[in-house]
Amino acid sequence: MSQQRMQGQPMIIMGDDAQRVKDKDAQEHNISAARAVADSVRSTLGPKGMDKMLVSSMGDVTVTNDGVTILQEMDIDNPTAEMIVEVAETQEDEAGDGTTTAVAIAGELLKNAEDLLERDIHPTAIIKGYNVAAERAREEVDDIAIDVDPDDEDLVRSVAETSMTGKGSELNKELLSGIIYEAIEQISVAADDGSTVVDMESLNIETQTGRSVSESELLVGAAIDKDPVHDDMPSEVEDADILLLNEAVEVEETEADTQVSVDDPEQLQKFLDQEEEQLREKVDQIVDTGADVVFCQKGIDDMAQHFLAKEGVLAVRRTKKSDMEFLKNVLGAAIVKDLDAASADDLGTGSVTRDSDDELFYVESDSDEALGVTILLRGSTDHVVDEVERGISDALDVAAQAVTDGRVLPGGGAIEVELADRLRSFADGVEGREQLAVEAFADSLELVPRVLAENAGLDSIDTLVDLRAAHEAGDQLAGLNVFTGEVEDTFDAGVVEPAHSKEQGLNSASEAANLVLKIDDIISAGDLSTDKGEDEGAGAGGMGGMGGMGGMGGAM
Known part of the structure; x- marks a missing residue:
């Protein structure tokens, strides 16, 4: 409680629970x-x-x-x-x-x-x-x-290796610094003023456990950690036309909750036929665009999966939003939100390969204008790969910064x-x-x-x-x-x-x-x-060390 004296009487200006520490x-x-x-x-x-x-x-x-x-x-x-x-x-x-x-x-x-x-x-x-x-x-x-020359591989790699030294990525820093330099080279563009701009939005890191860090590699394209939605779909498509879809390939639900009573088997069959027709129509719209591969951000109905497999289309559902945005950069494609308006112009071209060991889709673009690389970072356990990822992320940032800023120390x-x-x-x-x-x-x-x-x-x-x-x-x-x-x-x-x-x-x-x-x-x-x-109510005296640093002691 703080007091100020006014005409001999104390003036209370702070509550009983308040504390004040001065000077x-x-x-x-x-x-x-x-x-x-x-x-x-x-x-x-x-x-x-x-x-x-x-x-x-x-x-x-x-x-x-x-x-x-x-x-x-x-x-x-x-x-x-x-x-x-x-x-x-x-x-x-x-x-x-x-x-x-x-x-x-x-x-x-x-x-x-x-x-x-x-x-x-x-x-x-x-x-x-x-x-x-x-x-x-x-x-x-x-x-x-x-000054740094962006083409000076040894110097740029030295910046990356210095950052990784002492971290979990240190044992493989020569391999990883090489990957970092190649990645930066792929996503760098020359600015009008002669400087170099590194587009870090065009770089993705995908992690995997169960393998050695020394098996990490760079992919010019995207790596998508998903499975095909149907076993009969192809696992590899060369020269593919790829559709990025942000619309569910499912039966459209009514906006309000409804209840339908069916007392005739023929009525039930009509409902089922109607749903099948809706799904068939959506699949036909996909096929009509010329797409061989579909990455869908939302769900794909089981019946639609069957139809797509019969058409020989490779489909992936529930693709992460970040992966969709990255695929957009890699393929130079548009993300389609309405199948009714979809056309061949929205598609990207490239090759899609399923790696059964990694359980990843490798997506590489056929376009020279498309931009995007993925670092496949591997490690034996989750703890190992997490620490290596932190190390390589820092190393990427400083190496890119050295190239962009053009100065080192x-x-x-x-x-x-x-x-x-x-x-x-x-x-x-x-x-x-x-x-x-x-x-x-x-x-x-x-x-x-x-x-x-x-x-x-x-x-x-x-x-x-x-x-x-x-x-x-x-x-x-x-x-x-x-x-x-x-x-x-x-x-x-x-x-x-x-x-x-x-x-x-x-x-x-x-x-x-x-x-x-x-x-x-x-x-x-x-x-x-x-x-x-024991320091309850100790005021300033209780604040000597960390004061209120909660669980810090236990964290160390």
Whole structure:
């Protein structure tokens, strides 16, 4: 309950259940919650990062070291912590990878800001310094970045392999990076300004269990996980005319519920004959278009299946909407919603093959203008294939980004140490207390090589000293090889990251940190802490660690 005194009498302005935390207490609470989120994913960073097992309330198990997946699966129930989760989600949406790095840097920015706050540096000075530092860092990223030729297969594959290293897809990263490069090559188009555009909408990933990851492959076309609706239908059609249908091949039902009493067998037969005639008419409409193959998004009646099989038409029912949209791209066909208006112009042409081992339909287009490729991703179990899919999805995004954006950076902490070195030089020219914030920003960036070293079992201090010495000597591509523990030119070693991903990470981390720092008052209609155990009603004191991070402890 909060009170204000007016003419000697207390004025009650908040309810009995409300809580309020102000000034330093609020800042400490927010920073503690945000840092707890960042610390939870630090151990997953880099090629030697560890995995997390996440168990949902339903008992579903996820094993991963993908930062955004870990944070989304956690039962986080703290408003400040959720702000940091948003950093990971934004990084995933905008850059495809680098979520753990962005979150870890955000946590370190807040840790260093806490030190400045204890030295009586005002939050607005820290925020201004962080803004200046982030803007300067993005400029320096562009200066350091190395241009990418979209036809440079080795470089594009290196970007993909760097992303996959340390994830479930690492053991087969050479095979998978080759598949990724071929896929991107198939769906890339040249823009009018000379840049390259990668149409990710024209790429699909289909997963299968029971086989090795090394058996994964690229199909120029679509893979549809469905069965033919009738055993007598053909399993393979070359030079097929393919109809994509979003109308049920079933007897049309009346709009209102009706009941019909039949007291004569001939009447019943008339009803059945009428239904059969309706189905026969629909099948004739399909055949009249010239279609050899039908992918139907809705149902196909048993009688209609029989008629289609007699006509030699291969039909598939209950095809997913996403698969229908993808087939539309692959075949250059239209999705027909009304058979009465269907014509040969709506059809796509291609070959349809049923793979009995995979239990998939392979659909390949005959048209040069059609666009669409499918990565058939295989793994021994559901857990394996899910983690490989997460890894290859991130690798696809960053490789496509490198081709589109046309800039890459050395990995292994090289870019962070170089940026820190340049920011410290830049800080000398910054006036006022903002200079301290710029230096704190530089220190925060060096968390990345320190954590890479820690996760590899190396001495983080020695590693950072060696890296700083290399960069001060002018080697801006010097990074950490976590496998040998040596400092080397990571660009030449093939450890490469897209520049846009790094820029987005710096932007997201600094803005999230500034958002947290700007809060000096927390007003809650109920208990701020959702840890209702022994700390019931503990107020600000009960919020010290994660506050209300619910089932986070059990998830780790």
